[in-house]
Amino acid sequence: MNDGRPVPRVEVDLGRIYANACVLRGRLAQRGMDITAVLKATLGSPEVAKTVLAAGIRTLADSRIENVETLRASGITTPITLIRTPMLTQVDRVVRHVDLSCNTEVDVISALSRAARRINRSHRVMLMVELGDLREGILPEDLPEIVRMVRRMPNIIVAGIGANLACRSGVVPDVVNMKVLSSLAKAMHVESDTARHVLVSGGNSANIDWALGCADTGLINDLRLGEALLLGRNPLDRMPVDGLHVDAFTLVAEVIESKRKPTMPWGHRAQNAAGDTPMIPDRGDVQQAILAIGRQDMDPDDLLAPADIRLHGASSDHLIVESASRRLAVGEEIRFIPGYNALLRLMTSPHVGKVYSDGSQIRHPELPPASIPMSRYSHTIAADAA
Numbered sequence: 001m002n003d004g005r006p007v008p009r010v011e012v013d014l015g016r017i018y019a020n021a022c023v024l025r026g027r028l029a030q031r032g033m034d035i036t037a038v039l040k041a042t043l044g045s046p047e048v049a050k051t052v053l054a055a056g057i058r059t060l061a062d063s064r065i066e067n068v069e070t071l072r073a074s075g076i077t078t079p080i081t082l083i084r085t086p087m088l089t090q091v092d093r094v095v096r097h098v099d100l101s102c103n104t105e106v107d108v109i110s111a112l113s114r115a116a117r118r119i120n121r122s123h124r125v126m127l128m129v130e131l132g133d134l135r136e137g138i139l140p141e142d143l144p145e146i147v148r149m150v151r152r153m154p155n156i157i158v159a160g161i162g163a164n165l166a167c168r169s170g171v172v173p174d175v176v177n178m179k180v181l182s183s184l185a186k187a188m189h190v191e192s193d194t195a196r197h198v199l200v201s202g203g204n205s206a207n208i209d210w211a212l213g214c215a216d217t218g219l220i221n222d223l224r225l226g227e228a229l230l231l232g233r234n235p236l237d238r239m240p241v242d243g244l245h246v247d248a249f250t251l252v253a254e255v256i257e258s259k260r261k262p263t264m265p266w267g268h269r270a271q272n273a274a275g276d277t278p279m280i281p282d283r284g285d286v287q288q289a290i291l292a293i294g295r296q297d298m299d300p301d302d303l304l305a306p307a308d309i310r311l312h313g314a315s316s317d318h319l320i321v322e323s324a325s326r327r328l329a330v331g332e333e334i335r336f337i338p339g340y341n342a343l344l345r346l347m348t349s350p351h352v353g354k355v356y357s358d359g360s361q362i363r364h365p366e367l368p369p370a371s372i373p374m375s376r377y378s379h380t381i382a383a384d385a386a
């Protein structure tokens, strides 16, 4: 049944990631935009990095300096962007390994300037602008003054500006807020004493509809893409992006118990391990199985299960499923498609193996209709289970 590969494991289909990268790169190039490939969900995987570079993407990015260092240790010399503003305690590592960092605080850039000077290098910064989602960003009215201050700092180059929407408040990138970013960039062009290229990074995977659909993309010349590239989904509604693979990553987990059990618990009930007190209707006896994986390794609300398997939640080390058609065998491997939040934890967990291949050997699970968004599908399962 198992050929010695680790269980649980994530099987990474590099062929499908390559295909996603080629499609997105081609479509965005037509709109005048480059892709910065965001690898944080893969924990800075060198295999995935090399795959997207082979597809013609020229810049990599991660939110954590540790992941950047992993990429550098694997021999990757491509420009890497740090997309979270550096911690003051990490500036020396940042100027050493990162070509460009996203920034919003003068104190941090000043520390980067001193750190860059100590090793006699220059460090490029992208100033992030607040456009309404209320995560990171300099308020637009404060930008000109901060640009002036930062341009005076030794060993610092202001490479451009960027914005990030959708992540905290779900604010949708649209013609209005992207125009604001473009006009801020235009002001920087005008003020710039050199005719240097100004990097204008419009946002993340949530910008896909705007980027491919709007009439005029203005001065925006870069998008930082993670979810669309790796999982083929638009984070605004978690729907598949046309022509992209949503199953480049497969989770394989092993059955450790399989029994016919009642649906109704017995005894007095209080909170469960997740802090919930679920409503459980009596549906008689069902085929229940336990898989050896838990919340420590993945997010049970963010998995796409095969059509004949229902997810009933998880505790730290147990994932409970119900099989509609047949009794699962102990030792059997079950395959799922992870969403972004599940993928983050899977790739981070030391208990989950990572197996990379060109994809020809991977048995991709039979997916429910591809049009069903991950989040709604999970809610359906939760509602069914309730």
Ligand SMILES: *Cc1c(COP(=O)(O)O)cnc(C)c1O
Binding pocket: 038, 040, 063, 083, 084, 164, 203, 204, 205, 206, 224, 225, 226, 227, 228, 235
């Ligand atoms: C995570 C992140 C991205 C990538 O987001 P996706 O939705 O996965 O494309 C881009 N920019 C910043 C600042 C991020 O933190």
